[in-house]
Amino acid sequence: MKPIAKKGITIGSLVVINQVIKAIIRHNYFDKSFRILGDVFAFKPKVNTNQSYLGNYVDIFSYPWFAILINAFVIVIAYYMYEYYHFCAKREGIIPKVIYVLLLSGAFCSLIDKIFFGGSLDYILLFDWFIFDLKDCYISGAEVLFAFALIKNYKRIEKLRRYDIAYFCLRKWWKSDVSNSWGNLTVYCY
Numbered sequence: 001m002k003p004i005a006k007k008g009i010t011i012g013s014l015v016v017i018n019q020v021i022k023a024i025i026r027h028n029y030f031d032k033s034f035r036i037l038g039d040v041f042a043f044k045p046k047v048n049t050n051q052s053y054l055g056n057y058v059d060i061f062s063y064p065w066f067a068i069l070i071n072a073f074v075i076v077i078a079y080y081m082y083e084y085y086h087f088c089a090k091r092e093g094i095i096p097k098v099i100y101v102l103l104l105s106g107a108f109c110s111l112i113d114k115i116f117f118g119g120s121l122d123y124i125l126l127f128d129w130f131i132f133d134l135k136d137c138y139i140s141g142a143e144v145l146f147a148f149a150l151i152k153n154y155k156r157i158e159k160l161r162r163y164d165i166a167y168f169c170l171r172k173w174w175k176s177d178v179s180n181s182w183g184n185l186t187v188y189c190y
Contacts, residue, residue, distance in 0.1 A: 003092060007101055014105035018134045019112065022121045042125040049119035064114060071111045078103050099145045106138035 025045050033044045049062075060066055082100045086092060113120040113135070122131040 007097070010101050011105045011108065014101070014138060015108050015112070018105075018109045018138075021134060022113075022123075025123055026121060040127060042128075043123060044125040044131060045121060045123040046131050047117075047119050048122050048131070064118070068111065068114050071107055071114060075104060075107045075111070078107065095145055095149050099142045099149065102138045102142035102145070106135045106142065109135035109138065 029043075030045050033042065035042045061070070078100065082096065085096050089096075110120065120133060120135065122133045122136070124133065125131050
């Protein structure tokens, strides 16, 4: 099986797991609430109609069309950044692969919540601070691994030129083949 198919199946599986959990909660446990670990975790379902975490604080992020647009943008950027990494690295490391899968899984879950349910069903309460769900765990896991990868590879990353990444993404978008050079512009890989 091709690596892209494996990642697609994994992403799809994580999205399905998230949606099945939410369907079970929505139909059977929506009116239930209980503590899990003392005052640390609690089960407390709530529909977040602010569309995103930022929607709680900045009005524009609570508009559905804007949140959907940002979500689609994140999916596209994540895809092309991973393609750039794969093009430069010529191999797939486990950490970038996991970041890609977790980030896209979380982004697709979020997109489904916004389009079909008008918001996210969050159900895990942490210290009475905020409520989150499995999708948020996917995204947070990707963020932690991304920070780890940045710290681990900062010497190589600081050599990257932003216009090389943009050039690669545009070439990838417009053509199916991406070569290392075009005219006198060379795509720089770390």
